[in-house]
Amino acid sequence: MPVITLKGPRLSKEQKREIVRSFTETASRITNIAASAFIVYIDEMEPENIGVGGTVLADRDK
Amino acid sequence: MPVITLKGPRLSKEQKREIVRSFTETASRITNIAASAFIVYIDEMEPENIGVGGTVLADRDK
Amino acid sequence: MPVITLKGPRLSKEQKREIVRSFTETASRITNIAASAFIVYIDEMEPENIGVGGTVLADRDK
Amino acid sequence: MPVITLKGPRLSKEQKREIVRSFTETASRITNIAASAFIVYIDEMEPENIGVGGTVLADRDK
């Protein structure tokens, strides 16, 4: 029962549907585990809660 | 200092109290580690951010 | 489809069985979600990879 | 800089290559974020450290 987690920016409902469908199909095909066994979690993060290279994304986007 | 995380649906305050108390008591008894050392995190996820079997929960509930 | 993760010390197979059974029963009862939907992950950590209060556990145990 | 994590069974090196390549391509296309920005982590779990429906996988496989 594998779990796939995507931690990243805010996404639209359609993007979430595509991520869930594509990740599950891909991972099921490669691992030979039934698609029904996969769980996908989408963790949407605010730009002020992500740092890259020492700088908060909310500041870099300015 | 173990950490228990429950990633799942939205819960009421009373359900959270019970989860925290029960998980901590159970884990402390089984591992012989003092209950005071346990941290429990509850990650509440929106149905549009959870996918099962390739479908977003928000669509399955329809 | 909730996921419970216990991050802590090494455990015996019997302790793992009890953790998985107890956490699942407890969480299913409190949340009214079928036990079959729960996944439990046990992340066993080495004492040199856990720090508490600024000190690595492997050093505190000496 | 999104991070994708797959928590599941042991995989071959070729399966890992395919997972990393496919997840990155898929997520980059759907989110319009450059593929170079994606990190993928593969967390391989032992069957005795995964519980499904209250039972450790190592016992179910018997």
Next chain:
Amino acid sequence: MPVITLKGPRLSKEQKREIVRSFTETASRITNIAASAFIVYIDEMEPENIGVGGTVLADRDK
């Protein structure tokens, strides 16, 4: 490409900037990995979603 995650209480924007800058500088210096390769995530938790010693933080603060 290491990822540092801080799971804790709500923080101000200035505290987040300092956490991201300090963690990245410290980890880059100790590991000899370029600061540009580090990602920091800040997961802000509500007091009712954190349990310590079997009690929800929201109840302890009362």
Next chain:
Amino acid sequence: MPVITLKGPRLSKEQKREIVRSFTETASRITNIAASAFIVYIDEMEPENIGVGGTVLADRDK
């Protein structure tokens, strides 16, 4: 009771001691939470289990 997790490459025991001490001191100072309340976890990943930009690190290092 905040938890800091570093997910990255293998480190020496001395590097782990420094990471735990520095992260805890820094986070305690910035958040005004006692150092004794902080837990640090170090998740060491194999190069074949980390992908960057669609390529497994174990292949990039060749």
